[in-house]
Amino acid sequence: MLVVPLQYYLTQRNPMSPTERSYSVQRLVSSLSVMKDNMLSIKTWQKWYFDCVDYITTTVKNLSSQGSATSSNQAKYTDTDDDEDDEGESPAIEVMKLKDPQGYFAGSPEPRTPRPSNVKYRVGQVIRHKKYGYRGVIIGWDPVAKAPKEWLDRMHPKxxxxxxxxxxxxxxxxxxxxxxxQTTYVVEENIEIVSNTKVIHPEIDNYFEHFDGTRYLARPFLKKLYPHDQ
Structure with missing residues (x-):
């Protein structure tokens, strides 16, 4: 009950583009769909409440630190020759920074340019895990594994x-x-590409515009992170 008025307040303080508002709503709906099986659990509601408080607190701090932004500063994000630039300023970038400041698991908000020659596959391609057989779609990559040492020690044995x-x-x-x-982090050796296959996942629309029959086409913010993958 608190999320909607707070979201309205934050929107007024820091106006969003239609794409950003749509993305925010999709994230909220996705989080609710994941929670639905445990909706009556007190622990689930407590966790969601504290997550909301943490997100709102961080956002308010960011807004305060920005102060009263001048119209010229706002214009540099919206007054461009590329219509996608405004849509590209996606909340997903900020979420990535807050979620994992170290940029683990292909979570870095830095654009991957130039594209390393050792990276074989691209964002939007549908894959199958060679060992476990599950299907999925690539939403990011690292030229070398970027993860906590404990995770690497466990998942990449000697x-x-x-x-x-x-x-x-x-x-x-x-x-x-x-x-x-689930979102997994898969080494290149365990990936094979599959064609004419759509993937079902509650967050897929957060990353991609649509499926063209062979691969998924990235949203503007993802295109900016992986400009050479399109």
Missing amino acids: DKEHWSSISNYSVLVDTRDRTSP
């Missing part, structure tokens, strides 16, 4: 140490293969 020095990909997993919505 006989697979080379996995840490080659490309790793962030993948939205098809919920037909794993019913609980």
Whole structure:
């Protein structure tokens, strides 16, 4: 009940484009759909409440630090020759910064340019995991594995140490293969491309405009992060 008025307040303080508002609503709906099975759990509501408080507190701090932005500063984001520039200023970038400041699991908000020659696959391609068989769509990549040391020690054992020095990909997993919505981080060796296959995942519309029959086409913010993958 508190989210809607608070979202309205923040929107008035920091106006969003239609694309940003749509993305925010999609994120909220996705989070609710993931929570639906545990909606009556007190722990679930407590976690959601504290997550909301943390998000709102951080946003208000950011707004305060910006002060009263001049119209010229606002214009540099919206008054451009590229109609997609405004849409490209997506909240997803800010979410990535807040979610994982270290940029682990292909979570860095820095554009991947130039594109490293050792990265074989691209954002939007549909894949199948060679070992576990699940399908998914690539939403990001790192030219070498970027993850906490504990995770690397567990997932890249000594006989697979080379996995840490080659490309790793962030993948939205098809919920037909794993019913609980998941995002995995997969080494290139375990990926194979599949064609004419759509992926079902509650967050897929947050990253892609649509499926063209062979691959998913990225939203403007994702195009800016991976400009050479399109």
